[in-house]
Amino acid sequence: MAPTSLPVxxxxxxxxxxxxxxxxxxxxxxxxxxxxxxxxxxxxxxxAVALEALSTPSLLGDRRVVVVRDVGRFDAAAVExxxxxxxxxxxxxxxxxxxxGGQTNRRLSxxxxxxxxxxxxxxxxxxxxxxxxxxxxxxxGPVRLAPGATRKLTAHLGEDMGRLETLLAGLAAAYGxxxxxxxxxxxxxxxxxxxxxxxxxxxxxxxxxxSGAVVALHRMLDGGQRHxxxxxxxxxxxxxALVRLDGAGVRxxxxxxxxxxTSPFPARKALAHSxxxxxxxxxxxxxxxxxxxxxxxxxxxxxxxxxxxxxxxxLSRMG
Numbered sequence: 338m339a340p341t342s343l344p345v346x347x348x349x350x351x352x353x354x355x356x357x358x359x360x361x362x363x364x365x366x367x368x369x370x371x372x373x374x375x376x377x378x379x380x381x382x383x384x385a386v387a388l389e390a391l392s393t394p395s396l397l398g399d400r401r402v403v404v405v406r407d408v409g410r411f412d413a414a415a416v417e418x419x420x421x422x423x424x425x426x427x428x429x430x431x432x433x434x435x436x437x438g439g440q441t442n443r444r445l446s447x448x449x450x451x452x453x454x455x456x457x458x459x460x461x462x463x464x465x466x467x468x469x470x471x472x473x474x475x476x477x478g479p480v481r482l483a484p485g486a487t488r489k490l491t492a493h494l495g496e497d498m499g500r501l502e503t504l505l506a507g508l509a510a511a512y513g514x515x516x517x518x519x520x521x522x523x524x525x526x527x528x529x530x531x532x533x534x535x536x537x538x539x540x541x542x543x544x545x546x547x548s549g550a551v552v553a554l555h556r557m558l559d560g561g562q563r564h565x566x567x568x569x570x571x572x573x574x575x576x577x578a579l580v581r582l583d584g585a586g587v588r589x590x591x592x593x594x595x596x597x598x599t600s601p602f603p604a605r606k607a608l609a610h611s612x613x614x615x616x617x618x619x620x621x622x623x624x625x626x627x628x629x630x631x632x633x634x635x636x637x638x639x640x641x642x643x644x645x646x647x648x649x650x651x652l653s654r655m656g
Contacts, residue, residue, distance in 0.1 A: 350458035354499025409439025479509035
């Protein structure tokens with residue numbers, strides 16, 4: 338939990354549900370004794386309204402909390418008065434900024450780090466850090482999960498961690514606060530599988546796991562609600578990396594990463610797969626992706642899902 342005696346906070350993240358949960362928890366801490374002291378500004382309000390509210394003492398308590406959403410809509414000129422305010426913030430007032438569409442002004446983010454706190458509600462992408470994050474969320478929740486249930490929950494939710502809080506609350510309502518839930522008891526509450534990261538699909542293809550790759554494809558399309566062309570773009574980038582590495586004389590992970598523009602770990606996987614496939618198979622992969630692109634654009638009467646299923650299956654069989 339963020340410290341609660343600072344003049345400004347910035348709540349940011351990619352998942353709207355997790356951001357909402359993080360904001361609610363922060364506001365509960367900031368105004369635990371005075372929930373009426375929170376003022377949510379309208380979506381169209383400008384920063385002048387926020388500054389006026391911050392300069393007005395709370396009528397009902399010792400602290401006034403002003404919430405401004407979608408701060409990415411403010412350009413450099415618009416945030417200048419706010420930067421001046423943060424240099425000498427009003428005593429007894431707290432500003433809570435929430436990211437949204439657009440890029441948050443960097444000077445504003447830097448000012449918040451200097452004078453207040455940035456609350457990042459994102460889920461770590463690295464497997465070990467993500468596992469730790471989930472363990473922390475479950476430990477702070479209303480029920481305990483048996484090891485098998487934790488693994489099943491993690492795999493099922495995938496990228497859709499915004500559902501975690503609601504799911505834990507449902508388990509508590511069914512089994513009681515503090516109950517330890519097994520994987521069998523968890524099963525009826527899981528619902529539809531959440532989306533997965535793109536590398537879950539490409540890793541399954543590379544190891545020749547056709548069924549696992551098709552499952553990952555559907556989770557990207559359904560749970561992750563990715564457009565078919567977005568999935569094809571992922572596959573195109575994956576194959577293009579193999580093309581660039583093929584015959585390039587790359588001898589290390591660092592050289593591979595520099596060539597394909599990624600970090601060493603995925604570059605190591607791409608380099609190994611490029612060597613495994615060889616030039617002929619990589620050329621065939623390029624032709625398969627190109628044909629799928631044409632098919633998705635109307636060259637085939639097949640449904641887009643079927644086009645991608647066939648492409649993924651063929652690329653997996655090459656693996």
